[in-house]
Amino acid sequence: MLFNKKIEPCCSYCHSGVKISPTEVACIRRGIVSASGSCGKFKYDPLRREPPAPQSLKTDGLSDEDFKL
DSSP states (O other), X not given: OTTOSSOOOOGGGBTTEEESSSSEEXXXXXXXXXXXXXXXXXXXXXXXXXXXXXXXXXXXXXXXXXXXX
């Protein structure tokens, strides 16, 4: 999904932007803009995407019997 050609434009992972806060991006073309915004000069940079946080393992309902063959 990170290297999909049909990615929705977003300033937070554009080649021209640098993230300065969780909600703002410093764009070399438009200045300080919203991280969720976009423009016609969008160029996708897959290295700027942040993967979602991993889910935690819920072990509350597990016992030793669940791991025996």
